[in-house]
Amino acid sequence: MTHTSDPATATATAKEHTTATSLRLEGLCRRIGGRPILDGINLEVAAGECLALLGPSGCGKSTVLRVIAGLDPCDGGRILLDGRDISQQKPARRRVAMVFQSYALYPHLSVERNLSLGMELRGVDPEQRERELAAVLELLQLSALRRRRPSELSGGQRQRVALARALLRKPQLMLLDEPMSNLDAQLREELRPQLRTILCGGRAPAIYVTHDQQEAMGIADRIAVLQEGRLQQCGTPQELYQHPANLFVAGFIGRPQINLLPQGDGTVVGIRPEHLRAVDEGGLAVRVRSREWHGASQLLLLESAQGPLRWTCDGNQTLGDDLRLGWERRHEHRFEQASGERC
Amino acid sequence: MKAGTRTGLVALLLLWSLGPMLWQLYTSLRTPEALLAGAGGLAGGWTLANYGAVLGSDPPFWRYLLNSTVVGALSTLLTLALAIPCAYALSRRGGLLRLLVGGGLLAAAVFPYVLLFLALLQVARQLGLANNLLALCLPYAGLQLPLAVLLLQAAFAELPPELEESALLEGFSLWQRLRWILLPLMGPAVVSTGLLVFLFSWNEFPIALTWISRSELLTLAPAMARIAGSSVYTVPYGAFAAATVLGSVPLLALLLLFQRQIVAGLTQGAIKG
Numbered sequence: 001m002t003h004t005s006d007p008a009t010a011t012a013t014a015k016e017h018t019t020a021t022s023l024r025l026e027g028l029c030r031r032i033g034g035r036p037i038l039d040g041i042n043l044e045v046a047a048g049e050c051l052a053l054l055g056p057s058g059c060g061k062s063t064v065l066r067v068i069a070g071l072d073p074c075d076g077g078r079i080l081l082d083g084r085d086i087s088q089q090k091p092a093r094r095r096v097a098m099v100f101q102s103y104a105l106y107p108h109l110s111v112e113r114n115l116s117l118g119m120e121l122r123g124v125d126p127e128q129r130e131r132e133l134a135a136v137l138e139l140l141q142l143s144a145l146r147r148r149r150p151s152e153l154s155g156g157q158r159q160r161v162a163l164a165r166a167l168l169r170k171p172q173l174m175l176l177d178e179p180m181s182n183l184d185a186q187l188r189e190e191l192r193p194q195l196r197t198i199l200c201g202g203r204a205p206a207i208y209v210t211h212d213q214q215e216a217m218g219i220a221d222r223i224a225v226l227q228e229g230r231l232q233q234c235g236t237p238q239e240l241y242q243h244p245a246n247l248f249v250a251g252f253i254g255r256p257q258i259n260l261l262p263q264g265d266g267t268v269v270g271i272r273p274e275h276l277r278a279v280d281e282g283g284l285a286v287r288v289r290s291r292e293w294h295g296a297s298q299l300l301l302l303e304s305a306q307g308p309l310r311w312t313c314d315g316n317q318t319l320g321d322d323l324r325l326g327w328e329r330r331h332e333h334r335f336e337q338a339s340g341e342r343c
Numbered sequence: 344m345k346a347g348t349r350t351g352l353v354a355l356l357l358l359w360s361l362g363p364m365l366w367q368l369y370t371s372l373r374t375p376e377a378l379l380a381g382a383g384g385l386a387g388g389w390t391l392a393n394y395g396a397v398l399g400s401d402p403p404f405w406r407y408l409l410n411s412t413v414v415g416a417l418s419t420l421l422t423l424a425l426a427i428p429c430a431y432a433l434s435r436r437g438g439l440l441r442l443l444v445g446g447g448l449l450a451a452a453v454f455p456y457v458l459l460f461l462a463l464l465q466v467a468r469q470l471g472l473a474n475n476l477l478a479l480c481l482p483y484a485g486l487q488l489p490l491a492v493l494l495l496q497a498a499f500a501e502l503p504p505e506l507e508e509s510a511l512l513e514g515f516s517l518w519q520r521l522r523w524i525l526l527p528l529m530g531p532a533v534v535s536t537g538l539l540v541f542l543f544s545w546n547e548f549p550i551a552l553t554w555i556s557r558s559e560l561l562t563l564a565p566a567m568a569r570i571a572g573s574s575v576y577t578v579p580y581g582a583f584a585a586a587t588v589l590g591s592v593p594l595l596a597l598l599l600l601f602q603r604q605i606v607a608g609l610t611q612g613a614i615k616g
Binding site: 069071091092093094096097098100102104106107108117118121122165169 | 503505506508509510511512513514515516519523524527528
């Protein structure tokens with residue numbers, strides 16, 4: 001048995017597992033009983049890129065993964081993996097690995113068997129099996145746990161075993177379905193950089209489904225926002241934040257939520273809470289309703305003639321109850337009220 | 344409920360269910376005279392002669408035990424071999440088909456099979472299956488198949504679908520998924536279903552009685568009926584009781600052997616793993 005003591009070497013070994021490929025979805029559709037669950041999704045993920053699929057629950061983001069993996073049928077459009085349409089291939093032949101939300105570890109097998117059974121049945125020879133197993137155990141710091149059953153592992157450990165099993169598949173595409181949603185907040189934050197190193201930097205593209213925008217921004221190179229089976233916008237976290245394509249993305253990305261002020265001329269102005277400024281005259285007259293302390297900053301919930309407003313300002317500022325607020329023109333987002341599209 | 348009352352209730356229930364068996368055991372160890380004399384005291388009248396008589400008869404009693412074991416084991420294997428694929432397919436199907444097939448199976452499972460035995464006898468005659476010990480497996484497996492499929496189908500449906508999907512994405516074939524992932528997790532369900540089939544074939548009377556007439560091919564139930572009716576003038580209580588006791592020993596051993604799986608199988612789904 002060879003032990004790779006240097007983590008960098010182990011990472012390199014794990015990366016060799018995958019071949020450089022890219023994924024392209026063209027008009028992907030999925031219907032259940034005539035109702036569209038996915039309605040013409042177009043996406044592209046480059047080799048080594050990690051794309052987060054973000055959206056509220058029920059928006060179809062897990063369905064995208066299931067259709068790509070072949071667990072759900074593809075009712076329209078094409079799935080191109082390196083230019084080859086795999087949409088009608090059997091799931092076993094797609095060379096796609098998936099980490100499930102529940103991890104789906106085989107409960108009757110030890111960590112070691114969970115990881116090696118697949119290789120064994122795929123006919124990998126014993127020597128290579130042992131080598132790859134040792135490398136991936138090392139990479140994910142699981143060596144000490146190799147004889148344990150899944151029920152004897154913590155949530156974070158189970159997640160790492162699931163990830164290790166997916167890596168051993170040497171996938172051309174890596175799919176992760178809310179892999180951190182069963183972990184507590186602190187652990188999630190700790191695991192994020194580790195997961196990022198393993199996913200982005202591999203040679204296969206990865207799609208990471210989550211409903212948590214912090215997680216999406218922390219892990220992914222680009223984020224695709226999904227709502228009611230339609231792709232709303234796809235771009236880097238900065239693009240989504242600075243140039244939301246429509247009202248939904250504007251309202252969904254960024255916490256505290258953006259202020260949306262209807263203008264009466266059929267447009268809506270969006271202004272982020274941190275871009276509001278107190279002004280001496282002009283601007284908008286507001287009245288403070290309540291305050292939330294966030295440590296360095298405070299969030300004020302305000303009442304104005306144009307509806308409620310949120311304002312993030314310096315935590316040390318002492319303020320009266322009646323204020324006037326303004327903002328710079330360059331921070332303003334303008335949307336058409338009827339279509340929701342950006343002007 | 345007070346502890347005393349509870350203990351009393353449990354004792355009463357145990358007596359109720361174990362009483363007849365204990366009585367058989369007692370009867371099997373008494374001489375005919377002691378049994379007929381009634382309350383002649385427990386000091387005398389004990390004997391092992393009944394066991395000697397049963398085991399020494401021609402053919403010896405162990406022959407029937409062996410016949411029943413062979414028929415039971417083969418019926419169980421045949422039923423499971425057919426029921427597992429059926430149950431798997433049914434559990435992976437949705438909608439109307441599952442409802443119709445499930446309903447049909449349920450109807451077949453609750454149908455009183457005694458009504459079928461004359462028709463089955465005709466079939467046996469036509470196909471020349473009379474006095475063929477192994478042929479008994481055919482009606483036994485057939486009759487138990489519906490119930491076995493229903494039980495196993497429920498067990499398949501209870502496994503989280505991601506387990507199989509995960510194996511599918513790892514490249515496992517259908518057989519590999521069954522062999523390595525699903526069946527090992529269904530151990531309790533498979534064992535308790537198998538035991539139900541085994542018990543049925545162990546206890547089955549009308550078909551065994553009508554299909555088999557040669558005494559060395561008899562299974563337990565008709566063989567015991569023969570012992571009970573072997574003499575016109577007396578009822579051989581002792582011998583019959585000894586046969587009953589001997590006939591239950593293998594079952595008891597089987598239940599003890601699989602105790603853990605049976606309990607797990609019966610309570611399956613009660614608690615989330």
